[in-house]
Amino acid sequence: RSLATYNSLTDKHLVGYFSNARIRRHLQKSGLISRSGRIIPEKEYRHNAMRKDHQRYVQECLADAIFRKVLDMERHHQLEIKRKLEYSVRKEGMQKIKTSLFLDLVPQRCKFLFFQVEQFRGSLEDVIPMHSPHPPLGPRNHNGLNPLVAGERAGRSQW
Numbered sequence: 001r002s003l004a005t006y007n008s009l010t011d012k013h014l015v016g017y018f019s020n021a022r023i024r025r026h027l028q029k030s031g032l033i034s035r036s037g038r039i040i041p042e043k044e045y046r047h048n049a050m051r052k053d054h055q056r057y058v059q060e061c062l063a064d065a066i067f068r069k070v071l072d073m074e075r076h077h078q079l080e081i082k083r084k085l086e087y088s089v090r091k092e093g094m095q096k097i098k099t100s101l102f103l104d105l106v107p108q109r110c111k112f113l114f115f116q117v118e119q120f121r122g123s124l125e126d127v128i129p130m131h132s133p134h135p136p137l138g139p140r141n142h143n144g145l146n147p148l149v150a151g152e153r154a155g156r157s158q159w
Contacts (some may be wrong), residue, residue, distance in 0.1 A: 009039050 004101045006015055009032065017023060031048050032040055040048070 007039075009033070 009018065009027075018027070024033070024037070028035060031045055031052075034040060
């Protein structure tokens, strides 16, 4: 036999080597033999190898397309956030301009009073706590009133 036609998988002297489980697993993963142990012909091996290369190429293209789409979506999201931020800054600036224009039209004495009222209102909100109505703490009597409230209405206190 010549070296060009030699196939080590069919060599009778290497049968013991190729019967090793680790070697057989490697040959199966490489695509040289089938699960049943059949030797894959060279033409079929090349066809399978080309198919695997094509699958790998398609997967890489798909992964690249997904990556680019995610980057594009993130860039769009960042631009949207930037646009909204600039809009709010612009709107806030317009509010300041409107306030300053309003205050320019008002005489100086009114401006001073306006700021004093605003400061007084802020200090009142800090000092006076907000109270909300609470339900009665006890059960109602036969008149539908809380005993504490009923006693106060009658002019007597329970304490």
